Amino acid sequence: MATPAQVENLRKIAKGIRINILKMLNTAGSGHTGGSLSSVEIMTSLFFSEMRYRANDPCWEGRDHFILSKGHAAPVLYATLAQAEFFAAAELSQLRKLGRSLQGHPSCVSTPGVEVSTGSLGQGLSMALGLALAVRLDQKPSRVYALCGDGEMQEGQIWEAAMAAAHYGVDNLCAIVDNNGLQIDGPVAKIMGIEPLWKKWEDFGWGVQRIDGHNLEEILDALATARQIRGRPAVIIAKTVKGKGVSFFENKVEYHGVAPSAGELKRALKELEG
Amino acid sequence: MNSLKMTPKIVREDCLEKPDPQALRDAYGSTLVKLGEKDRNVVVLDADLSSSTRTSMFAAKFPDRFFNMGLAEQNMMGTAAGLAKGGKIPFASTFAIFASGRAWEQIRQSIAYSRLNVKIVATHGGITVGEDGPSHQTAEDLAIMRVIPGMTLIVPADAVETGQAVEAAYRHQGPVFMRLTRGKFPTVFTEDYEFQIGKGTVVNEGEDLTIFACGLMVYHALQAAKILSEKGISARVVNLSTLKPLDRELIVESAKKTRAVVTAEEHSIIGGLGSAVTEVLSTAFPVPVEMIGVKDSFGTSGQAEELLKYFELEPGDLARAGLRAVERKS
Ligand SMILES: Cc1ncc(C[n+]2csc(CCOP(=O)(O)OP(=O)(O)O)c2C)c(N)n1
Ligand SMILES: [Mg+2]
Numbered sequence: 001m002a003t004p005a006q007v008e009n010l011r012k013i014a015k016g017i018r019i020n021i022l023k024m025l026n027t028a029g030s031g032h033t034g035g036s037l038s039s040v041e042i043m044t045s046l047f048f049s050e051m052r053y054r055a056n057d058p059c060w061e062g063r064d065h066f067i068l069s070k071g072h073a074a075p076v077l078y079a080t081l082a083q084a085e086f087f088a089a090a091e092l093s094q095l096r097k098l099g100r101s102l103q104g105h106p107s108c109v110s111t112p113g114v115e116v117s118t119g120s121l122g123q124g125l126s127m128a129l130g131l132a133l134a135v136r137l138d139q140k141p142s143r144v145y146a147l148c149g150d151g152e153m154q155e156g157q158i159w160e161a162a163m164a165a166a167h168y169g170v171d172n173l174c175a176i177v178d179n180n181g182l183q184i185d186g187p188v189a190k191i192m193g194i195e196p197l198w199k200k201w202e203d204f205g206w207g208v209q210r211i212d213g214h215n216l217e218e219i220l221d222a223l224a225t226a227r228q229i230r231g232r233p234a235v236i237i238a239k240t241v242k243g244k245g246v247s248f249f250e251n252k253v254e255y256h257g258v259a260p261s262a263g264e265l266k267r268a269l270k271e272l273e274g
Numbered sequence: 275m276n277s278l279k280m281t282p283k284i285v286r287e288d289c290l291e292k293p294d295p296q297a298l299r300d301a302y303g304s305t306l307v308k309l310g311e312k313d314r315n316v317v318v319l320d321a322d323l324s325s326s327t328r329t330s331m332f333a334a335k336f337p338d339r340f341f342n343m344g345l346a347e348q349n350m351m352g353t354a355a356g357l358a359k360g361g362k363i364p365f366a367s368t369f370a371i372f373a374s375g376r377a378w379e380q381i382r383q384s385i386a387y388s389r390l391n392v393k394i395v396a397t398h399g400g401i402t403v404g405e406d407g408p409s410h411q412t413a414e415d416l417a418i419m420r421v422i423p424g425m426t427l428i429v430p431a432d433a434v435e436t437g438q439a440v441e442a443a444y445r446h447q448g449p450v451f452m453r454l455t456r457g458k459f460p461t462v463f464t465e466d467y468e469f470q471i472g473k474g475t476v477v478n479e480g481e482d483l484t485i486f487a488c489g490l491m492v493y494h495a496l497q498a499a500k501i502l503s504e505k506g507i508s509a510r511v512v513n514l515s516t517l518k519p520l521d522r523e524l525i526v527e528s529a530k531k532t533r534a535v536v537t538a539e540e541h542s543i544i545g546g547l548g549s550a551v552t553e554v555l556s557t558a559f560p561v562p563v564e565m566i567g568v569k570d571s572f573g574t575s576g577q578a579e580e581l582l583k584y585f586e587l588e589p590g591d592l593a594r595a596g597l598r599a600v601e602r603k604s
Contacts, residue, residue, distance in 0.1 A: 065359075108388050116359055117388040120379060126349045127384055130356020130364075133341065137317070137362065157380070160349035168341070 002049065002220050010216050013083060014044040015272060018245045020079040020092055022268050025259040028095040031104065034242040034255045036076040038180040038213070039147060042238055043080045045219040046145055055085045058113050064142050065131050067116055069124025070149035070178060071105040072257070077114070078102050086113030122155025124148065125175060129165045132173040132233075143227070147176045151183030153194045159204065165233040166205030173233040174226045175206075178213060180242035182253050198237055206235045213238025246271055277503045278496070279479040284467040290496060295458035296433035299397045302454055303328030305440040306365060310336045316444070319354050319366040321347050326456075327367040327397045347372045351380035351392070358390040363444060366392060370399035370453050374415035385449050386422045392450075393443045399429075399453035400540035401568060401585055402490065402578040411573030417545025419451040420518050426450045426471060427518040429539075429547075431492035432461045435515060438469035446471055453489070455540075457578045460493045462513070474521035476528075480508035483596050484528040484535050488514050488547050491538035491566070497589030498536075502596050509536075509596055520550050526558045534599040535563045538592050543567035562602035564595035 002010075018040050025031045047053075051064040068077045075095065082089040087101070094100035101110045105119025115131075118124045128146035135142045152158060165173055177197065185191050194200070201208045207229040211218040219238065226234035242256070243249030246268040249260075260268055280287065286294070309316045310332055317339045324330040324342060333340035343350040347368055354364040366373070373396035374381070385392045396415065403411045419427050426446060430436040436454060443450040462477060477492065478499050485495040492513045499509040510532055512524060529535055535555065537548035548565035555561060568585050582588050 116355065116390070117383065120383045123348075123352050123380055123384045126352020126380070127356035127359065129349075130353035130358070131360045132356070133317075133353065134357045134360020134362045137339065138360070157346075157348045157352065160343075160346035161352065164343055164346065164349055164353065167344075 002217065006049070007216050010044050010048055013048050014040050017044060017076065017079040017083055019269065019272055020082065020089070021075045022246070022260050022265055024079065024092040024095045025075055026262065026265040027093050029259055030096060031075055031259050032072040032257050033249060033259060034182065034252065035070060035073045035149060035178065035180065037244045037246065037249065038240040038242045039073050039076045039178050040244065041214045041216055041219055042147060042176055042178065043076050045216060045223060047080050047084050049220055050223045051145070055113070058086060062140070062142065065115055065144040067124045067128045067146045068106055068118055069146050070121065070152055071118030071124070074104065074106050077106055081113040084113070087111070121149065121152045122157040125158055125161040128173055128175070129161050129170060132170040133168060135172055136170060143172045143174060145174050145176065147178060150177055150179045150181065150188050150194060150197070153177065153197065154192050162201065162204040162206065169231050170233050171230050174223070175233065175235040177235065177237045178240050179237050180240040182242045182251070182256065184256050186253055201235045206233050208235050208237065210237045211239070213240035214244055278499055280496070281477055281479070284464055284475070285462060285477050286464050289460060289462055290500060293460035295460050297458045298430060298433050298436040298454040299328045301433040301436040302395055302440055303331035305437045306332040307335050309441065309444050310339065313363065315361060315363050317341065317357055317362045317364050319343055319350050319364055321345055321350050321368040321372065323368050329367045347376040348380045351377040352384045354392045355384040355388060355390045358392050364392050365395055367395050367397065369410060370396035370415045371410060371412035374412065374419055374451070378418055382422050386424050389424060389448060391447055393452070394450065395440065395452045395454060397454045398456045400455055400489065401573040401581050402455055402457045402540065404456065404578045404581060405575050407575035408572040413542040413568040413573065414545070415453060416517060416539070416541045416547065417549070420545065420550065424448060425518060426516070428452045428471070428516050429488040430454065430515050431489060431513050432459045432463055434461055434463040434465065434467060435469050438467070439515065442469055442471050455489065459490050462493055462496070469515065472516050472519045472521060474516070474524040475513045476510060477513050478509065478511035480510040480532065482507045482509065482532055482534065483600050484510040484512055484532045485538060485592060485596065486512045486514050486525065486535065486547065486551050487538040488517065489540050491540060491587065494587065494589045494592055495538055498592035498596060501589060501593040507596065507600055514547060517547055517550055520554065522554050522558070525551055525554050529555050529559045529561045533561050534603050535561055536566060536592060536595045536599055537563065538566040540587060541567055542570060544570055562599045564599045566592055566595050
């Protein structure tokens with residue numbers, strides 16, 4: 001159990017990450033706002049409480065692994081990696097710029113701390129499964145985390161991976177679904193319904209937990225519980241709000257892939273910084 | 275004996291007179307077992323075709339390092355990528371059409387773009403798959419693999435080269451796609467042959483024409499060279515088993531020497547070996563080129579031998595193309 005002080009510290013980190021996401025997106029002039037903001041607490045919990053890694057040695061043997069399967073949320077990954085000091089925070093202002101390290105979607109060949117390249121939805125979970133199998137073959141204690149979108153659940157490959165991970169009983173694998181209810185063209189339920197999502201995962205043989213994806217205590221608890229699940233993979237379905245933290249971005253489908261303007265940034269920072 | 279100038283030592287002297295057909299996929303299976311014995315990091319994945327691809331040989335020996343992913347090629351490639359990220363050397367196998375086609379984007383994104391060390395060894399390439407017909411044949415795989423940046427693309431000519439190429443792929447750091455076939459190919463090479471990624475091999479020396487070939491067409495090219503020699507034309511035959519990275523030097527040197535070229539492949543004339551060679555020659559040293567391959571069409575059911583005739587991939591077809599190319603020399 002995290003102490004109140006630890007949770008308070010995480011809350012501060014999450015706020016900083018949110019601010020950096022907005023700033024970097026505004027500077028870049030394009031990128032994915034809504035789905036970055038909805039994942040902030042999940043990413044904060046993973047990188048500043050749950051996972052073991054060494055920022056100065058990103059390929060450290062003993063590390064836990066993270067794959068951003070919903071690669072378009074690159075800004076939240078970059079802001080988190082910068083906060084964790086995988087690279088200098090100043091680089092965040094170079095998002096999406098020619099010749100710089102922060103590609104529009106995560107690239108393991110150009111960014112320290114990014115373990116595999118993603119951006120084409122549906123592929124990250126399979127890679128996480130492969131990593132989990134490799135780790136298990138080597139009898140390492142490392143765990144593997146993959147963060148997926150709820151629209152991403154429509155990809156067939158997700159369910160291929162779900163079936164295979166349960167078949168091979170990889171209990172060092174934990175998937176997290178950012179269940180913000182929106183995708184590009186509208187609400188997930190309207191575009192292509194995925195419910196009952198928890199039941200699908202359960203039927204595929206996973207240990208399922210359902211939580212509030214902005215409640216740090218709940219996330220930390222769920223990650224701890226996932227660690228205890230034996231013989232099958234774990235999935236955490238995290239109910240979230242797309243655009244979380246900025247009132248005029250929240251639950252707005254049109255802010256999926258639009259960066260904040262200068263005026264929006266100003267108003268957003270006012271809301272966040274109080 | 276024939277009047278050819280086959281490269282001594284590395285080419286079986288009597289390969290035309292005494293064909294010795296061997297299955298490439300058997301060589302793959304047994305080489306995998308060898309690699310598995312010497313390196314615990316070698317792991318193998320298959321998609322419910324392990325008895326056909328011969329990964330079953332590895333599975334029987336090393337069940338803990340074999341992952342049958344079921345009928346799910348996309349997930350198989352992604353899982354292979356993850357295994358490579360975790361320090362393993364995964365070999366992933368299924369039929370060539372499913373490996374290259376169904377999972378193309380997984381190969382591009384999860385494997386090649388991430389520069390992960392995955393070896394895709396696809397069997398049942400080309401049209402000699404035979405009776406199963408167009409759904410299981412592929413004349414497109416080399417085109418769509420060749421276009422992926424950083425991909426190493428290998429099409430061995432026989433079982434000897436296959437065994438060596440599998441070992442070379444294992445030693446190579448980076449993604450590899452290797453295309454094998456269902457049927458048996460006459461063995462061209464002796465055990466003295468040394469396969470090297472990116473290196474073509476002159477298997478027969480000649481002055482009037484060069485035939486660049488891969489896979490089964492290497493043997494057909496030797497047969498074509500024999501036909502041509504009876505007409506007084508001497509043909510250099512080059513085994514271009516690595517389609518990528520291409521042996522540009524050997525291609526240009528051969529064109530300069532012989533000034534006429536035939537390309538031959540069990541693949542569409544669009545995007546494969548012929549395209550690769552002409553991409554080089556059209557800018558570096560243009561000479562008349564005739565292309566032997568599947569002419570922009572799907573396959574069809576039939577026996578392998580019948581299909582080679584039907585698609586005009588027989589030695590006689592290569593020889594006729596050779597005559598046309600020589601005729602076009604100015
Ligand atoms: C294979 C693939 N198809 C389409 C896209 C374009 N795309 C980017 S984000 C997105 C919607 C994703 O929705 P969701 O998974 O719910 O993400 P989130 O709401 O968390 O941003 C789409 C269709 C893509 N990146 N990959
Ligand atoms: Mg969503």
